[in-house]
Amino acid sequence: MYWHTFHTTDDAAQALARAVAAELSKRLETQERVTVAMPGGRSPVAFFEALSCETLDWSRVTVTLVDDRLVDESHEDSNAGLVRRHLLQNQAAAAAFWPLVTEPSNPKADIARLDKELPEIDLVVFGMGEDGHAGSLFPDAPETDEGLAENNPHAAIIVTPPNAPHQRITLTLARLLTAEKLYLAIQGRAKAKIVQASGWALTGRWPISYFVQQAKAPLEVYWAP
Template identity: 40%
Template structure:
């Protein structure tokens, strides 16, 4: 299957690249342009990214782009509820691979905090995200199970987190893999982004995306919530 075989909603644009390295470079160049345009128009720009290992090459390429990072706010679509020093921390990943060199001048708004429990941590993150400027660029990933950010199928709070009428910004979520406890931006906050990119690699992700496009049960495959006009999909085999 090729991405050209997918029946994409009107307005959704798909790009195919020959390798992960090319995808990372092209995505970084496009994001840099969008951030610079936002800075020119409003003085600042806000970038929200996803964690995990897949975006590392994109981060490395992005910090080489000509962006005025002193005017950029960076945040995370989701976070594992582990300390920043933990190997699974998305914040730790950003500090190591993105917030370096010129990009160290960016202001980082993280989701993790020390709290009595996951719900309290999510409430604190929700209050912190109230100070986040409007999202200019959002980079999403997707799991083979159709989750994006930490909006996992069958997670207890999924219905509330997917409710566009619920203005809560951050929800406690449970993943099927370790570490189970997560913090995730809500659908309503993520959907407010001016530019959204779904970056995926490999045939398995393409098959999941094809399945998502063939149905409308958002709870079964949460990525469906974001298959809307203005979405751009970046894919490589």
């Protein structure tokens, strides 16, 4: 785990945007296309807007999501809608987008589609909640153990959060760890303490611990107090 500390959340967002853009550009030198999985929620907005202005061959980039809520893209809680409004603009308007949710009322169809068609993921950018959840792998959600299983053959699962609105679709740990690099963006001292403590205990109480303790993909943490 590599830890990057910044004075402000804006500094962290700008630095993360530069790092992700540089990594995408580097991979485009040897690959025809690259795919990056992005976080949801409100925290990534500054990062999305900064990244959207970075110059690279966005026409060869596919953007997907780490997780999303089972709502239409027009809903204010849709991560896909958030990405379209704040990332797929400016230079990044040329990127392709691969949503997780296309049929909110029939998530099993989306799971089957993801298993069959989701592109290989090169980079993952994700966040973490103050309860240690990563993506939509929540502590105490009945599906989280399945989502954290190393041998899970599925790209994604349906999750019912215990204390949050809307069912979700989230990529599984097994699928996320096929990426070659992970970026975790967090804010605040409480979240920093959880990430640091999760290096000592692999537990479903803190799903983030499965990302911190794995050795398959380098994890870089971008943190501001």
